[in-house]
Amino acid sequence: MKSEPSADRAFRVLIVDDDPVQRRLSEAHVARAGGLTDAAASLQAARALLREGGGGRFAAVLLDLGLPDGDGLDLLRQLRGAGDSVPVVVQTGEGRLDRAVEAMRAGATDFLVKPVSPARVRAAIEAAIRAQAERDGGADVPEMAPSPAMRPVLDAADRVSRSMVPVLVLGETGVGKEWLARRIARASARASKPFVAVNCGALPRDLSESILFGFERGAFTGAERSRPGKFAQADGGTLFLDEVGELAPETQVKLLRALQEGEIDPIGSTGPVRVDVRVIAATHRDLGADVAAGRFREDLFYRLHVFPISIPPLRERREEIAALARRFAAEHLPGADLTPAALARLERHGWPGNIRELENAIRRAAVMADGAVLQAEDFELADSWSPEKAKPLSVVADIASPMEETADEDFPTLAQVERAHILRALQHCEGQPTKAARLLRIGRTTLYRKLKEYGLSLPESPA
Missing domain, CATH: 3.40.50.300 (P-loop containing nucleotide triphosphate hydrolases)
Structure with a gap:
């Protein structure tokens, strides 16, 4: 089984795994890293694919160990014995230390224990390919400038x-x-x-x-x-x-x-x-x-x-922010992209938490976004959004302050308080639902559901 090419110069990875669900997951991981795949469910099929087209066909092999016709390490030893230096990343459900040691001694470049996160699989494959390219004298492997x-x-x-x-x-x-x-x-x-x-x-x-x-x-x-x-x-x-x-x-x-x-x-x-x-x-x-x-x-x-x-720090490397943001967006929301306004907002931010903070911001925006294109308003960043600007505490205080003097029978229910809080947030944000959702720390879908539940409509925005 072969994936369709998505780029003229994409690298190709051989996936050797007898579990069809795991093969599909691995194919998706490689595709998101910009690669193409061939897949084999057995050692015999893998050997046939490796023979087909010569030794330079695959940039890496993602290898399971428990295969129906033998141990995956036998294939690894065969490759190394024949002088084939293709990087091999072992991905297996066998998490025993002795198996990891055996695999690394046989020449594996990494040892992953299932279940593995997509980011970890992609990182292992990209690291293996890059290391091989550098050993081969600097072959052309795309890298962020x-x-x-x-x-x-x-x-x-x-x-x-x-x-x-x-x-x-x-x-x-x-x-x-x-x-x-x-x-x-x-x-x-x-x-x-x-x-x-x-x-x-x-x-x-x-x-x-x-x-x-x-x-x-x-x-x-x-x-x-x-x-x-x-x-x-x-x-x-x-x-x-x-x-x-x-x-x-x-x-x-x-x-x-x-x-x-x-x-x-x-x-x-x-x-x-x-x-x-x-x-x-x-x-x-x-x-x-x-x-x-x-x-x-x-x-x-x-x-x-x-x-x-x-x-x-990242604030001294602002030229890298756009590329990093796109990379993280693709990892956390398949097919995602960012608008120019969103990228400009990210590039203006001070990033005290550096790359880790950037990735977390992208992850949160991917959850909050309605579609696959991240907008500037999907990001809650301190340089353009702060409690001082939104004043959310004053909204809560305005609702809560009279309660201390309210008789028990007239005490508002939680639903009444929430309804009033949403309405005040919308008024504060001049009827803009995206800003109101961010102010309330909820998603826009949740806000629309609450509006329907409480019979509220969006206020008229000023002309």
């Missing part, structure tokens, strides 16, 4: 990817620190090896050591079997330590040893364990100030600060 503020950042990332030195990525929350770390890893000699990301700020203080470095069976109460830590999972590849400044002092000591000696001490082990891991750390904090205040070890700071890269 960087803004002038980002060019030196990307140049530095490309240079450091060829080495093994630790990298410290600096920047405000939401600027894309993990994205840059993944870019460095994809362009490195470790591109086909594991990339393990850890949010150090989310690690429980009493469990951070066991999560990072692992533990042996019987090391503590409840340790019924040995578990590898994040360092062991990333062995041979890259470990991304996000918000490294949040690590507890005792964990900082063990991290320093791992960086200096290339050894970890799992809890309960009889001796150190060698690991080969390239560490990329990131933080939004001023680690220099934390060192001065005694919150972060000075020796660990200098070990991590070998090659710092600072990512500028």
Whole structure:
């Protein structure tokens, strides 16, 4: 089964999965990323498609493991044994660690456990294709043009990817620190090896050591079997330590040893364990100030600060906002686009939460929108919309203030209060339903339903 081409130069992905529903989902994920697909329900069918047209036909393979005529890893081993370097992303319902390790050692570029979000599937496929293109000498893979503020950042990332030195990525929350770390890893000699990301700020203080470095069976109460830590999972590849400044002092000591000696001490082990891991750390904090205040070890700071890269905030990269907005819109609302007025509004906003805030704004607008085209009024942004401008609290106060002096039998019902509140919002917004819906924090469809329910009509807008 083949998808119809939608672009002359779209990449092609082979989907190998015996579940027809999963195949259709995967085809949709690839299509939204701009790709074409061929699909196979068995190893035999996959081998036939791979033979057809030569080795350069597919940009990537999305491979299930449990197939009716064998193990998907057999196909992966066959490809690697024949010298075929096509990127293979494993997507399976088998979430066991040993299967993940087996797949990565066999040459898989990523290991996804079903169910997988569309964004995660697309990211894995695009990362695999880009890494392969870079290894092949810079083949033509479409990429959003960087803004002038980002060019030196990307140049530095490309240079450091060829080495093994630790990298410290600096920047405000939401600027894309993990994205840059993944870019460095994809362009490195470790591109086909594991990339393990850890949010150090989310690690429980009493469990951070066991999560990072692992533990042996019987090391503590409840340790019924040995578990590898994040360092062991990333062995041979890259470990991304996000918000490294949040690590507890005792964990900082063990991290320093791992960086200096290339050894970890799992809890309960009889001796150190060698690991080969390239560490990329990131933080939004001023680690220099934390060192001065005694919150972060000075020796660990200098070990991590070998090659710092600072990512500028989105407000300094406004040339990227339109492309990012369109990409997020397509992910959260298939076929979506934005009007010029909507894009202009996004480009004017200050984005204190950076790219993460932009994606959340697009996601909310996609929910609020009536159609597939996002309008400027679908976005609730602080620079053009604020409580001071709308004064929603005064509307509520005007309705609620007399209630304290009202007799029980005359006390208004909730429906009466809601009806009055909607009417006041419409009057405040001069009869414009879109603005009234935003003021009330509801969708336009909900507003129209409430109008019908309470027998209200839209007030006449001023001429």
